[in-house]
């Protein structure tokens with residue numbers, strides 16, 4: 492009896508802990524606490540997870556948080572970890588929680604991103620800020636007066652930043668969640684800051700006219716050629732290099748099943764419903780399983 496009470500208490504506690512992790516991941520105000528990912532990489536876990544890569548000569552931050560107040564928090568944390576005031580900032584993609592906090596960083600911050608992402612930013616950035624602002628009073632406040640400035644450096648497919656004892660390779664491998672998804676690969680740590688491209692048990696989400704299932708797989712194949720040891724995704728828990736193959740295997744699996752149903756004449760809508768139920772059973776430890784959107788993309792390709 493006593494043991495059972497204990498077990499129940501433990502289960503309740505475990506549940507609370509996972510709840511608070513989930514709550515933290517959707518809470519738009521970032522805290523100052525950091526988690527060490529690898530020798531040169533720290534993360535602020537939240538909405539989104541933000542990477543801080545520290546070398547002897549400079550520091551690189553990946554993603555800005557939602558609005559300048561979050562940007563300023565990240566800049567403060569980065570300054571505490573930094574060994575040198577030189578600061579680079581890049582963004583995994585153009586969505587507001589990843590890019591709209593830039594104004595909170597010190598004015599001499601060097602903003603760098605890939606050309607495709609910048610094109611998306613110019614086309615849809617302001618519209619996304621407006622859309623996020625309309626979702627809650629808190630978002631509206633955090634995004635008030637946001638202006639999106641042009642980067643100091645724009646690159647096509649790769650930019651290498653020597654931070655001093657550690658190198659960040661900023662990579663554009665093609666479209667996945669968005670057209671301009673950027674990956675940061677940190678050497679020698681083998682740490683991949685993966686944005687939405689590689690997540691930990693999260694159904695992939697192609698946003699608007701972003702990538703396609705095939706381009707997402709092509710990006711993952713290019714990532715496989717890197718020697719990834721640690722993965723820091725933007726909206727899920729960090730993990731080891733096996734997350735890359737897990738992501739690819741999931742998309743492969745979903746694509747195979749969806750195309751089989753398409754050949755049988757099942758509508759995209761019905762296939763989405765059927766496969767959401769099927770994959771919920773097949774991947775029981777994934778927190779949510781709605782594959783309807785991705786199945787539509789597979790049908791359309």
Ligand SMILES: [Zn+2]
Pocket residue numbers: 584586668687698
């Ligand atoms: Zn996004």
Ligand SMILES: [Zn+2]
Pocket residue numbers: 539586588589725726
């Ligand atoms: Zn996001």
